[in-house]
Amino acid sequence: MESLDIVRHLLLAVHILGLAAIVGTFFVQMRAKDGFATGVMLAGAITQVVTGLALVGVRQAEDLGVNNAKIAVKLGLAVVVLVAAIVAHAQARRGGKVKPAFHAAGGLAVVNVLVAVLWQ
Structure with missing residues (x-):
């Protein structure tokens, strides 16, 4: 295995852990009214x-x-998820309404997973 293969596999593992942080947090707190783990x-x-x-x-x-088209769609979704997570985190720190941005970030992250898996 070449060194770039190792780097690629390590990056993929960290990428999946990032996904787990978003989607896991979303599913665990989906029905919560407050106290979202936006961080x-x-x-x-x-x-x-x-x-x-x-x-x-x-x-x-x-x-x-x-697949540049697929990567462009996934990057667009990932940026929207990031913006929604930033908004949710900022709202949580200010004591504002967190739920819409939190749900947008989690839901779009799930959509991004579906794009990754289903788009061949």
């Missing part, structure tokens, strides 16, 4: 965007195929 969701969203971009870069460095 966990924000950290997961940042992790997703950073490792996703790094994964594309490593794949291109290894001359592996990249």
Whole structure:
């Protein structure tokens, strides 16, 4: 196994952990009225965007195929998830209404998973 393969696999593992932070937090707190763990969701969203971009870069460095249309859709969704997580976190710190942004981030993260798995 080449060193870039190891880097790619490590990035993929961290990418999946970021996904778990977003989606896991979302599913556990989906029915909550308040007290949302927005910090966990924000950290997961940042992790997703950073490792996703790094994964594309490593794949291109290894001359592996990249579906640019799929990556553009996934990046767009990931950025919207990140923005929603930032809004939710900011609202939580101010004592504002967190639930809409929290649910938007979690729901769109699930959509992003479906795009990743179903778009071949």
